Amino acid sequence: MKKTVSTALLFSSTLFFAQENSSKIKASFFEGIVVAGYVDHGAFINFTGPNISFNHKSTKVMLGMLPSLRIKEDKSSGTKNSAITPNLGVGIAAVYKKIVLQIPLYYNSKTATQNGNWKVGVGLGYSFR
Numbered sequence: 001m002k003k004t005v006s007t008a009l010l011f012s013s014t015l016f017f018a019q020e021n022s023s024k025i026k027a028s029f030f031e032g033i034v035v036a037g038y039v040d041h042g043a044f045i046n047f048t049g050p051n052i053s054f055n056h057k058s059t060k061v062m063l064g065m066l067p068s069l070r071i072k073e074d075k076s077s078g079t080k081n082s083a084i085t086p087n088l089g090v091g092i093a094a095v096y097k098k099i100v101l102q103i104p105l106y107y108n109s110k111t112a113t114q115n116g117n118w119k120v121g122v123g124l125g126y127s128f129r
Contacts, residue, residue, distance in 0.1 A: 023056040031062065033093070035102045037123025042072025044121065046104065048093060060095040066104050093125075100125035 033048040051064020066089040074080040091104035102123040110116035 023054070025052065025054050027052050032128040033095070033100050033125055034128075035066075035093070035100055035104075035123040035125030037102065037104070037121050037125075039070070039104060039106055039121025040072065040108065040119040042070060044068045044070045044087070044089075044104065044106070044123065046089065046102075046123070058097050062093045062095070064090070064093075066091055066102075068104070068106070070106065095127050098127050100127055 027050075029050050031048040031051065031053070034045070035048070036043065036045050038044075046066040046068035048062065049065040049067045051062045053060050053062040053064075068087045068089055070085050070087045071083060072085075073083055087106055089104045089106040091102055093100055093102040100123075102125060104121045104123060105118050106121065107118055108114070108116060
């Protein structure tokens with residue numbers, strides 16, 4: 001029985017590796033993608049950072065970190081924060097040929113009036129690769 005199972009596994013793995021496969025999983029530090037979008041009553045511009053991606057033909061799906069500039073007016077009275085702040089988000093992006101659709105998540109830290117929470121956004125961008 002063990003010989004039969006071993007032979008079947010060896011044969012199936014040989015067939016799997018013998019076929020040409022256009023899909024692949026890859027890790028990278030920079031993808032050459034710029035995205036602009038909307039999150040939490042403001043905008044963001046980000047550049048796809050370190051990620052893990054899955055490629056299949058002309059489509060790529062990525063999960064990774066998003067170094068960003070968030071643009072949001074501080075509407076509080078008294079002292080105000082800058083309208084443009086650096087931020088690091090996480091998210092998933094789908095690239096079809098050169099067009100990118102992204103779903104980022106950004107964390108808003110706790111303040112005197114609000115608890116800390118994650119905000120989901122949406123963005124559209126371009127891949128330079």
